[in-house]
Amino acid sequence: MNSRKYSNATFEEIGHLVKAIVSLAVTCCAKDATADCYDKGASALSVKSCDPKSPFPKHSGIASCCVHKGLERKLCLAALNQAPKEFPTYVEQSNEEVCKAFRTDAQTFSTKFLYEYSSNYAQTPLPVIINSTVSYLSMVKDCCTSDKSTSCFLRKRLERQPLHLLTVMSNRLCSRFATYGEDKLKFSAAIMFSQKVPSADPKDVMTIAEQGTQVLSNSCGFHTEKNIENELSEHVRQVCLKFPRDGRVSACCKKSSIDALLCLHSMPAAEPIKLPKLQLPSSAKLCKKGKNQELEKYMCELARRNTKLPEVFIDKLYESMADIVENCCSTENANSCLDKKKVQLSEEIKMYISEGTELCGDYNKYPFSEFKERLVKALSSKTPKLTPKKVEELAEERANLASTCCIINAPPVYCKEKVSNAQITRLKD
Incomplete structure (x- = not known):
């Protein structure tokens, strides 16, 4: 649990x-422990955590917790956790290395x-991670003590693959x-x-998005009681029912539920299809009170027409547009403000999509070395005043951005920062 938390x-x-927590439990859960044993022990741990030389996990929020005293400090420290790794x-x-380490010191x-x-x-929900780790350690124990360890590992790995x-x-x-977050x-x-x-x-897309989000809302978390495997299986079933005419979805749906989930999750964006020209929503719709559903619908329609533009680019575009809409809708004459902005919005959207699609389209179309060559040539042509060294640096920056963020299911936090820092077209208020 602490490895997950930190x-x-x-x-x-x-x-x-872990040693400190176990020691506290052993001491204070004993029959002859005093009534204030845990309180004193936990207070001592909180003091140790606030020591600059503490051997415990480091966290940027520790300093703000340590200005408090007593129970408030302990609760503050207990609530700390670190962001999960985006890159495992x-x-x-x-097998040989595993068995060597296991035989040397199993504990x-x-x-x-x-x-x-x-x-x-x-x-990963706690019940799943517990089952998975128990399964793995059981496999290691059985196979590293077996006369036929190779065949044992092969059989056991296949069994625990799901x-x-x-x-x-x-x-x-x-x-x-x-x-x-949910929304x-x-x-x-x-x-x-x-x-x-x-x-x-x-x-149908929105229905599936809502149902899938509800599954995660019910099943994710440290102490969830919902069975995430059953919940995800039901989500897969719903996807298969909603999109039966799509050949790629149908192919995924022929697999077992967890394999079908991986198949659907890993499925790349489709090739663009012919759809009616997209118009910006009216000012009246954009300025409706409550959540900006009209703008969200518009962005989904934009995504349908620009299937190769990764979500992180669309998300950045949405944020920029939402700022403009919010600013206009807060003025006395919102209609006039938005009408004036619509031409600018349309042109900027085209430029943003063009540049994003060009970057990611080429990345997915060409081998990496050729992609980078084309990038250098394009940048040299667009920015003739830059030195060759500066062009090379800019090409390297964009190549790194593409290799990480022009892929399906790109890491959201990392890519949002990369897109924000990249020298690409931005909407201007």
Whole structure:
């Protein structure tokens, strides 16, 4: 649990914290423990946590907790956690390496595995991560003591593959839920399905986005009682019912539920289809009170028509447009303000989509070396005043952006920052 909570802490830091917690439990859960044992022990731990030389996991919020005293400080420290890893670092060792480490020191091997696996899949619901780690350690124990370890590992790995896949998938999905929150995730899911199945009825897309988001709202979290495997299986069933005419969706739906989920999640954006020309919503619709559903609908329609433009670009575009709409709708003459902005909005949207599509379209179309060559030539042509060295630096920056963020299910936090910092077209208020 602490490896999940402090997913960026070192093994040694987690070890110190676990040892301290276990020691407190052993001392204060004894029959002869005094009534104030736990309170005193927890207070001592909070003092130790606030020490600059503390061996416990480091956290940027510790300093703000440590200005408090007593129970308030303890509750503040207990509520701290680190953001989950967007780029997993866990790499499973070979069978030989695993058995060598296990035979050398089984306890240390097991503890280190629990730390590495749990910190990498920090958003996987607790029941799933417990089942998965127990399954893995049982496999290691059985196979490393078997005369036929190779065949044992092969058989056991196949048996636990669905459980491992559930661990990976639930972590990915719950991480997005933790990052986005319910409303933002619903919008994100609608964009994703609009690009993967552009021929689908937008109402069906929104229904599926809402249902999938509700699944994660019910199933993600440290202490959820919902069975995420059953919930995700039902979500897959609903997707298969809503989009039966899409060939790629149908192919995924022939697989078992967890394999179908991976298939649907990994499915790349579809090729664009011919759709009617898209018009900006009227000023009256854009300025309706409450959530800006009209703008969200517009962005989903934009995604249907620009299937190769990754969600992170569309999201940035949406934020910029929402700022303009909000500013205009707060003025005395909102209609006049928006009417004046519409021409500018239309032109800027075209430029933004053109540049984003050009970057990601070329990245997906050409081998990386050729993509980078084309990037250098294009930048040299567009910015003739820049030195060759500066062009090369800019090309490198854009190539890195493309390799990370021009892919399906790109890491949202990392890519949002990269897109914000990149020298690409932006909407101006």
